[in-house]
Each structure stands twice: as C-alpha cells, then as structure tokens.
Amino acid sequence: MISPGTPLVLVGAGNMGGAMLSGWLDAGTDPAAIVVIDPKPPEAMVERLANAGVRCEASAPQGVTAGILMLAVKPQIMDAVLPGLKGLVGPDTVSLSVAAGKTISYFEERLGGAVVRTIPNTPAMVGRGITGAVANAAVSAEAKAEIDRLLSVCGPVEWVEDEAMIDAITAVSGSGPAYVFYLVECMAEAGRKCGLPADLAMRLARETVTGAGELMHRSPSEAETLRQNVTSPNGTTAAALSVLMAEDGIQPVFDKALKAAADRSRELAS
Ligand SMILES: NC(=O)C1=CN([C@@H]2O[C@H](COP(=O)(O)OP(=O)(O)OC[C@H]3O[C@@H](n4cnc5c(N)ncnc54)[C@H](O)[C@@H]3O)[C@@H](O)[C@H]2O)C=CC1
Ligand SMILES: O=C(O)[C@@H]1CCC=N1
Incomplete structure (x- = not known):
C-alpha cells in the first residue's frame, strides 16, 4: 500500500508526526516511500530528513498520490490545510489522522473515502508509544492491517469500534x-x-x-x-x-x- 509510487505522505513533522516518523525510519521503513509536507519543520527534523534522504516539501507536491495521507497538524489549522491536500487523494488513499478531536466524519466530508482516526503519544519516538485507533467502513481489511503494522512500529495499537472512546483514550494515553x-x-x-x-x-x-x-x-x-x-x-x-x-x-x-x-x-x- 505504501511504496515510492504511492508514498506515505506525512503532513506536519512536528512533535507527534516527527516522533512517529523517527520510529518508522529507525525501524527501517524505506525513506523513498515517505514524503513530508511541512513549511517549517523543527531544525532537528530537517536534519533527520536530509540524513535519511526523505523528500520534504513546504506544500503539497504535484503528481503525487498518497497511499496513506497522514494528518499531523494542529486541529485548529486543519480547516485551512485540508483543501490544499485534495490533489494527493486517489481512489485508494487512506487518510490517517492523529489530530485530537477531529472526527472521522470531518475527514470524510473534506477528503472522502477511507479514514482512520488515531491518537498516538510521543513515546512513539522511542518505539514505546501506544495508539488508539478507529477505522471507517471504507478502510479495507488489507489497508487496516498495513496501517496496524505501521503504527505498531511505534508501540501497541488498540483498535476500538466506538469512535467516542477516542476522546477518553486521548485523555489517558494521548496526553x-x-x-x-x-x-x-x-x-x-x-x-x-x-x-x-x-x-x-x-x-x-x-x-x-x-x-x-x-x-x-x-x-x-x-x-x-x-x-x-x-x-x-x-x-x-x-x-x-x-x-x-x-x-x-x-x-x-x-x-x-x-x-x-x-x-x-x-x-x-x-
Ligand atoms: N504532541 C502530542 O503529544 C500529541 C499530538 N497529537 C496531535 O498531533 C497533531 C500535531 O501536534 P504536535 O505534533 O504536538 O504539533 P507541532 O506544532 O509540534 O507540529 C505541527 C507541525 O505542523 C506543521 N505545519 C504547520 N502548518 C502546516 C501546513 N500548512 N502544512 C503542513 N504542516 C504544517 C508545523 O510546522 C509543525 O511542524 C495535533 O493534531 C495533535 O492533536 C496527538 C497525540 C499526541
Ligand atoms: O494536547 C493536545 O491537544 C495533544 C493531543 C494529545 C496530546 N497532545
């Protein structure tokens, strides 16, 4: 599902997105299968991306269709950011949010298709995080398994059926x-x-x-x-x-x- 042709596109490489990205790179994920979009990533992340050979863009590049579109910007700017990302979404793209509060229906309305809402935590950076996750019905079993594999690099993943639980998971393990x-x-x-x-x-x-x-x-x-x-x-x-x-x-x-x-x-x- 993610490959150099259909990369994992990470939007926002700050504390949380950067922590997960570090976990993936440490675990040997192919850097050519990752594209980062962040107009101002933290200095340490700029260096990490350059050393690992990960492509980093200030805004959505043309001609890229994301296998996974991971949304890791602040919830407060999500409204402003999502319209610029629509060109990255193809029929098989799964949107993967780590944003606190933002619901599955919020992303369905703006990006359509398959959505996984998660709440990870920053110990992901050292492979010792834990992530709560919920998927909508458009996420295939294969896509869910791939996302589970990806998230598991950063620590255990707790899938729930009831999206309302994500708010409580945020309170316990996210924060x-x-x-x-x-x-x-x-x-x-x-x-x-x-x-x-x-x-x-x-x-x-x-x-x-x-x-x-x-x-x-x-x-x-x-x-x-x-x-x-x-x-x-x-x-x-x-x-x-x-x-x-x-x-x-x-x-x-x-x-x-x-x-x-x-x-x-x-x-x-x-
Ligand atoms: N920090 C944490 O412990 C956790 C954070 N989250 C969620 O992760 C998300 C990100 O939070 P943090 O990493 O803490 O914030 P942060 O401020 O550290 O990172 C956000 C990143 O987004 C980038 N950004 C700003 N505008 C952008 C744009 N237009 N396009 C692409 N990137 C842009 C910033 O340059 C920054 O690097 C939030 O939605 C938050 O709710 C979820 C679980 C835990
Ligand atoms: O404080 C926040 O809103 C984010 C979500 C969980 C941890 N940090």
Whole structure:
C-alpha cells in the first residue's frame, strides 16, 4: 500500500508526526516511500530528513498520490490545510489522522473515502508509544492491517469500534506522557522542599519514574502489586500513600483532569 509510487505522505513533522516518523525510519521503513509536507519543520527534523534522504516539501507536491495521507497538524489549522491536500487523494488513499478531536466524519466530508482516526503519544519516538485507533467502513481489511503494522512500529495499537472512546483514550494515553513528566517535576520540587539540592532531587525523581516504568514494562505483575511491593507495613511509603490515596488525594484530581481532557477533545471536533 505504501511504496515510492504511492508514498506515505506525512503532513506536519512536528512533535507527534516527527516522533512517529523517527520510529518508522529507525525501524527501517524505506525513506523513498515517505514524503513530508511541512513549511517549517523543527531544525532537528530537517536534519533527520536530509540524513535519511526523505523528500520534504513546504506544500503539497504535484503528481503525487498518497497511499496513506497522514494528518499531523494542529486541529485548529486543519480547516485551512485540508483543501490544499485534495490533489494527493486517489481512489485508494487512506487518510490517517492523529489530530485530537477531529472526527472521522470531518475527514470524510473534506477528503472522502477511507479514514482512520488515531491518537498516538510521543513515546512513539522511542518505539514505546501506544495508539488508539478507529477505522471507517471504507478502510479495507488489507489497508487496516498495513496501517496496524505501521503504527505498531511505534508501540501497541488498540483498535476500538466506538469512535467516542477516542476522546477518553486521548485523555489517558494521548496526553498521558505530560502527566508523567509533570509528576517528575512535582516529585523533584517536593524533594527540594525536603532539603535536597534541586539538581539531585531532579535526578532522583527522573530515574525513579523511568526505572519504575521500565520495571512495570518488564514485569508481568499488576501496577497494584508493584506498588504493594514497595510498601512496608507502617513504613515510609505507607505514610506517603496515606496522603496520595486519601479521599482528597490524587484519584479525584485525575478524575477531574482526564474529564477536562476528554471534554476538550470533544470541543476540538468543531
Ligand atoms: N504532541 C502530542 O503529544 C500529541 C499530538 N497529537 C496531535 O498531533 C497533531 C500535531 O501536534 P504536535 O505534533 O504536538 O504539533 P507541532 O506544532 O509540534 O507540529 C505541527 C507541525 O505542523 C506543521 N505545519 C504547520 N502548518 C502546516 C501546513 N500548512 N502544512 C503542513 N504542516 C504544517 C508545523 O510546522 C509543525 O511542524 C495535533 O493534531 C495533535 O492533536 C496527538 C497525540 C499526541
Ligand atoms: O494536547 C493536545 O491537544 C495533544 C493531543 C494529545 C496530546 N497532545
């Protein structure tokens, strides 16, 4: 489905599009089967594309029919960008969106045909993302399998039937890495307030979160069990968790935060 004759055309090589593109190039995807459209890609991406020999254009090139047209610009500029891409769409093109909020019907109206709506996350850059995906009925089983293969390079893919779930997936895993990075910031700041130098507190927080993530990745145990393994009865962890797991602890804050993200995803639809 993607080849030098019918390439994967990536529109927007910023944080998310660039993360997935890096994942594909690292995994050995043929650079001749990729075309990037971005008037102002990040400097590091310009270099990466040049080194890999990937064609990069400021606007849609003439005479190219996309096998996959991947839409990775901000949802707020999608209305302005899509009309310029219509020339890239042939009868077999599948539009593949990573944009928060924008619905399948939105793309059907503007580009027609087969549409896959996804929500990946930035750990895709190191092959450790996770993507939620939903396809419309015009996507053939073969095309879905090819897109699944492509997305899987960046981490697992969770296909859903109910498009409404994508807003909640956005709230959990699409935005999720930001919560984890903020957790590191909070732990470092709290460590500083406990008397540590700021740089040491940050090193400790960062390694703790990445180490705990790696342990969870490799271990078959549930998160709850891994938590219990750290928690000695009446020890230091229990003292901290009595605060974090209190009625006014972290759960209600996460409930509120993820609802705000899912609501915002629904708002971005229009
Ligand atoms: N950053 C993230 O963690 C995630 C982002 N997304 C979605 O990915 C999409 C992109 O977000 P980011 O990568 O964060 O934004 P970004 O601002 O990092 O990247 C957007 C890119 O689009 C380019 N661009 C602007 N106008 C363009 C045009 N007319 N034609 C082609 N390219 C153009 C920009 O130069 C930039 O490189 C959004 O729709 C967002 O909802 C989805 C999941 C996670
Ligand atoms: O913040 C956003 O809107 C995008 C979608 C998920 C992560 N970043």
